[in-house]
Amino acid sequence: MKVLITAGGKGTRLKSLSGELPKPLMPVCGKPVLEYVIETCKSHGFCDIVLLVGYGADQIKEHFGDGSGFGVRIEYSLEEEPLGTAGCVKNAAALADDDFFLLHGDVYSELDLSLFFKFHKEKGALASIFVHGSTHPYDTDIVELNSEGRVEGVLHRPGKDERFVNLSNAGSFIFRREVMELIGEGKQNLERDLFPLLISSEKGLFGYISDDYTKDMGTPDRFAAVEKHIVVKQFVEERKGTKKAVLLDRDGTLNKEVGLVDSLDRIELLPGVAEAVKVLNGKGYLLIIVTNQPQVARGMCSIEEIEAMNARVKELAEAEGGKIIDVFYCPHHPETQHADAPYSEYRKACECRKPQAGMILEAIYRHGIDPGKSYLIGDSWRDIVAGNRAGVTTIFIGEKEGLKKRADASHYVDGVLKAALEVIE
Ligand SMILES: [Zn+2]
Structure with a gap:
């Protein structure tokens, strides 16, 4: 052909x-x-x-x-x-x-x-x-x-x-x-x-x-974005990074998913998360949050509010002495309805929103991570698809039915602490 x-x-x-x-x-x-x-x-x-x-x-x-x-x-x-x-x-x-x-x-x-x-x-x-x-x-x-x-x-x-x-x-x-x-x-x-x-x-x-x-x-701008994409892709494919990391989804993985989490008073850490963060640090992993936050594109909250919520989740997850070194979030959403709502400049497709691998690849590049030694933990098919695309080992902690036929994770466990204790070496 x-x-x-x-x-x-x-x-x-x-x-x-x-x-x-x-x-x-x-x-x-x-x-x-x-x-x-x-x-x-x-x-x-x-x-x-x-x-x-x-x-x-x-x-x-x-x-x-x-x-x-x-x-x-x-x-x-x-x-x-x-x-x-x-x-x-x-x-x-x-x-x-x-x-x-x-x-x-x-x-x-x-x-x-x-x-x-x-x-x-x-x-x-x-x-x-x-x-x-x-x-x-x-x-x-x-x-x-x-x-x-x-x-x-x-x-x-x-x-x-x-x-x-x-x-x-x-x-x-x-x-x-x-x-x-x-x-x-x-x-x-x-x-x-x-x-x-x-x-x-x-x-x-x-x-x-x-x-x-x-x-x-x-x-x-688009030309520069393509060059950056190629640099990051080569970094990941050639396994130039050496560190090991665990990439963590936020809502439903670290804190409770209560509809769309759109304000500080809706942030409640899930049981065992702070302990898991400490355990994973102890095993030598860098911890990084990668989270979709389309609430911005939907006009429900501002970038400043999202960053304040991210900071709260990080603070609560570090309560037992562990450390999360970075947070990546995607404020976009591809739907174009309500273009007159606040923050509508974020209503567009992007390369960061999971199931795209953009945030994970960027984290790998910025922190010198080896995807072959690293993991992603998430509760949605979007997390697992994004992790698989980036070449990290994926751990699904949601209802197995939720993955349906969209993706296959490497491991299925009940919660972040179990993943930290039983799956991640
Ligand atoms: Zn995005």
Whole structure:
């Protein structure tokens, strides 16, 4: 199966970073962004690549050649003049096969292409599009799905008063060959010209929802976030840390979960927690809290109030002489409703909210932790998925039913103290 990758961008918005380089050659942590895209393809066994080149074609060909230096096979489709985001695809029709991917050569993505393709085949779709929660939902194309996952419409840059589910076009597609026939001649745009035809076609356009890390680098802030992500990822994968740690969820793990814990007087430590903290310190573990606090995004309390509650939990948990060295919290929530509520700037998708591994990876990086020697204790499937993603050993202390089919923890015990005494060596 072929992978078509658009590689004709000039990189105007990030000119200060890319200079005169074609956008796909823009270095990210010292390596052209297109190399990361090709590595993702290769890691899923998709090694037949067609680069759709235009601006800077010679520089791109010189860097990538026939792909043999990168462990893939690369062909080129040259746009003599700009044909738009869909026109360049039609231009490569002779090189495409029955189903093919279309990826952007300037978007950093760790999308699981194998799962995406499985979804596309199961739906029998004419086209599939990868959608995810956006970190900038009011500045993007929101994709509207029906209950079967079929795309019913696209909302371009929604207003703050509009109601929508935060799912945006993440710039990766799978098309059946017939799509080529729907694309008109000359300059054609994917979203403007092709999407309406796909949406109204019999077999349809389906949205594949995933939270696999993917970020465009359209602003300096997003570019910096991708570089930071790569640095942290390499630190974790190369096991550069040496310390051992136990990462602790907060509500329901350390203190009682009484609805959404939104004020200091609702903080009540669970039995055995202070003793567990002391025991774990005694076994040589660093202790770190990693907690989702969407109450901020929901307008229920401020950052200052969350930090005061975190400090109270920490103080109570340290009462028997143990020490918690750091607290990471996520104030975000991906839902976009009530954009007029206080603190609505936190209503967006992010990389820190569990089940994403962002907070855990950041803790590993900042404190020099070896995930292979470390644990996570939590009472929700989100904790366990996040811990598994970060490569730490997971301990579930909630009702086993609560995990349902979402995740598998390494250990199941009743409470933090038991975990400290019986599971963690
Ligand atoms: Zn977050």
